[in-house]
Amino acid sequence: MNILVCVKQVPDNAVVPKLDPATDRVIKEGVETMVSPFDLNAVEAGLKLAEEHGGEVTVLTLGDDTCKTSLRIALSMGAAKAYLVSDPALEESDTWATSYALAKAIKSIGEFDVILCGKQAIDDDAGQVGAGIAEQLGASLVSYVNEITEVTADALTVKRVSPAGEELVQAKLPVLLTCEKSLNEPRYPTLKRTRMANRMEIPVLDCAAIGADAGKVGKNSPSAIKKLYTPAPRQSGEVIKGDAEEIAKIGVAKLVEQKII
Amino acid sequence: MSNKNVWVCLEQTDGKIAGVSYEMLSEARKLADQQSGEVCAVLMGAQVQDLAKDAFAYGADKVYICDDEKLKNYCCESYCKVLENLVKENQPDILLLAATTVGRDLAGRLASRLETGLAADCVALTLEDGSLVATRPTYGGNIMADVIFPEKRPAMCTIRPNAMSKAEPDAAKSGEVVAVALDIEEDAIRTQVKEVLAKAGGEISLADAQIIVSGGRGLGDASGFDLIREFADTLHAAVGASRAAVDAGWIPYEHQVGQTGKTVGPKLYIACGISGALQHLAGMKTSDVIVAINKDEEAPIFGVANYGIVGDLYKVIPVMIEEIKKVLAAR
Numbered sequence: 001m002n003i004l005v006c007v008k009q010v011p012d013n014a015v016v017p018k019l020d021p022a023t024d025r026v027i028k029e030g031v032e033t034m035v036s037p038f039d040l041n042a043v044e045a046g047l048k049l050a051e052e053h054g055g056e057v058t059v060l061t062l063g064d065d066t067c068k069t070s071l072r073i074a075l076s077m078g079a080a081k082a083y084l085v086s087d088p089a090l091e092e093s094d095t096w097a098t099s100y101a102l103a104k105a106i107k108s109i110g111e112f113d114v115i116l117c118g119k120q121a122i123d124d125d126a127g128q129v130g131a132g133i134a135e136q137l138g139a140s141l142v143s144y145v146n147e148i149t150e151v152t153a154d155a156l157t158v159k160r161v162s163p164a165g166e167e168l169v170q171a172k173l174p175v176l177l178t179c180e181k182s183l184n185e186p187r188y189p190t191l192k193r194t195r196m197a198n199r200m201e202i203p204v205l206d207c208a209a210i211g212a213d214a215g216k217v218g219k220n221s222p223s224a225i226k227k228l229y230t231p232a233p234r235q236s237g238e239v240i241k242g243d244a245e246e247i248a249k250i251g252v253a254k255l256v257e258q259k260i261i
Numbered sequence: 262m263s264n265k266n267v268w269v270c271l272e273q274t275d276g277k278i279a280g281v282s283y284e285m286l287s288e289a290r291k292l293a294d295q296q297s298g299e300v301c302a303v304l305m306g307a308q309v310q311d312l313a314k315d316a317f318a319y320g321a322d323k324v325y326i327c328d329d330e331k332l333k334n335y336c337c338e339s340y341c342k343v344l345e346n347l348v349k350e351n352q353p354d355i356l357l358l359a360a361t362t363v364g365r366d367l368a369g370r371l372a373s374r375l376e377t378g379l380a381a382d383c384v385a386l387t388l389e390d391g392s393l394v395a396t397r398p399t400y401g402g403n404i405m406a407d408v409i410f411p412e413k414r415p416a417m418c419t420i421r422p423n424a425m426s427k428a429e430p431d432a433a434k435s436g437e438v439v440a441v442a443l444d445i446e447e448d449a450i451r452t453q454v455k456e457v458l459a460k461a462g463g464e465i466s467l468a469d470a471q472i473i474v475s476g477g478r479g480l481g482d483a484s485g486f487d488l489i490r491e492f493a494d495t496l497h498a499a500v501g502a503s504r505a506a507v508d509a510g511w512i513p514y515e516h517q518v519g520q521t522g523k524t525v526g527p528k529l530y531i532a533c534g535i536s537g538a539l540q541h542l543a544g545m546k547t548s549d550v551i552v553a554i555n556k557d558e559e560a561p562i563f564g565v566a567n568y569g570i571v572g573d574l575y576k577v578i579p580v581m582i583e584e585i586k587k588v589l590a591a592r
Contacts (some may be wrong), residue, residue, distance in 0.1 A: 131369025223378025
C-alpha cells in the first residue's frame, strides 16, 4: 500500500500571532514552528496503515526551505521519503492553487493508494486543501475521519464526523482522507530515527519539476487576501463576587434581564 | 457571462433543514438586493420537496430541487455533480454552502473542479464595488482575513453556523421550483455511506447549539460533568469541554471546544471551571455572550466574559439550575 501524507508547518500556537504593520502579514520571523497538529494524526495513520498492510509512507509539504523541519519530524516518526515543493511563484497561493500544486507534485512523485491530510491547518483554518487535492487527483474523498475500520485491496471503510453524528463510509482506492485528532495518538520520534532523518536527502521540487502552470498559482490564484487584521479584543464585562447563592441568583437574573435566556 | 445571482446550497439532514441554511438565505437576500440579483437555493436529498417553502420564506426566489433516493445520505461525488451542472448552466455570481463537515467537504471538491476561489468558514460578507469581500477568522480567530475574488466566478464561501443573523420568515412568500435530475454514472460514485451512526439519545451537537455549557479542569474529576450535563439539560444546551478535561479522559473528544477541537459561536457560552487557555479562547470567543464561573479571579477566561461569576462552581451551579427552572416554569 503506497501512502502519501501532506503536512504543513505552522507558527507555534502557544504564541499569539502578530501582524507586521508594514507588510500586513503575520510575522513568522523568530516565531517557533510546529507541524499542524492534525497533520501528525495523518502521519500516524499512514504509518499504521503501512505497518499493518505493507508499503511505505511518503511525506510532502509546500513552503520555503525552513519547512524541511516539519518533513524531518515526519521522517523521524517513521516516514520513508520526503519531498518539498518550493517555488517563489507559489507564494501567496490560495487553497485552490495550493491543492493544485500539491496534486501535481503527488502525480510527479508516483502512484498512491491512500493520501492523508489533517482536517485543517491551524494557521489558515480553511480545511480545503485536502478536498482540492482529491478532486485534482480524481481520488475518493472522505473528510473528518476519526476511525479507519476496514482495509481491503480496493477500498477503505472509515468513520467520519457528520452533522448527525457519525457516518460509516466505504471509499474506493485511491482515496484521500482528512484526519481528526481523535483518529489516533501520534507517536514520538525515536532517537535512532531522528538521527537518520537528519541525514536524509529531501528533494526540492519547483513548478517546472511538477508540471504546474505558474500562471495559475501564487498571485494568480482565484482568491486573494485583501487585508489581515486583528479583531477588536473582547471587553471583559461585569464581575460578580460574593456569597455563592447570591451570585448564582444575580447571574441568572442578569441573563434573564438581557433576554439571553 | 455570470449574472448577479446569489446561490445557496441548503443543508438538510433527514428532511430537516439546518439552521445555518436560513442564515445563508437571509444573508444571500441582502447581497442579492444590493446588486439586483436573484436568490436561488439548491436542495438535494430524498423526499425533500416539502422543504422548498421554507427556502421561499427566508428569501429564495427560486429553488432547484434534486430529489433522489440515492441522495438520501450525503455522497460527495453525486452532490458535487448536481451542483457542478447547475453552476455551469446558470453561472451564479456567488455560491454559499454551510461550513459543516458536509458543506466543507462538498465546497472544497466543487471549487477545485470549477477552478474558482473558496473562502472557508466565513463570518461576514460584504460587497465592495460590486464584488464580494468575505471575512473569515484565521489563526484560531486571532487574525481576521478579508478575502476577495478577483476574476473567477462564482465566488464561493462556506458560512460558519450561528455567525450571521436569520431574517424573519415570511410564510406567504413563494417562488419557482425547478426539478433537477441526478445525472451521474454509477461508476463515478466512489464513496458510499454504509451506516449513519447517530449521536447518543437526544444529545445536542455543539455545531447547532444556541447555548453551550462547558466544563474544564476546575470540575476536579469526571463526575463533575454530571452537574454540567444537568445544567446543560436545564438550558437545552450542548455540553462542551476544555482540552484539559478531554485529555484527562473525563469526556470524549467530540465535546472539545478550542483550536484543536471545535470552534463554536453560540448565543450563550457558559464556561465552568475553565481557566481560558489561548487555545480554548480561540474556539469560543466569538460567542455572543460568555459567562464564566471560576474560583480563580485571575483566570484569563474572565478577560473575555460578559459576566464573570467568581465562586465555587459546585455551590453556584446548583442554585443557578434551580433559578433557571423557576424562570422557565413561570413562562
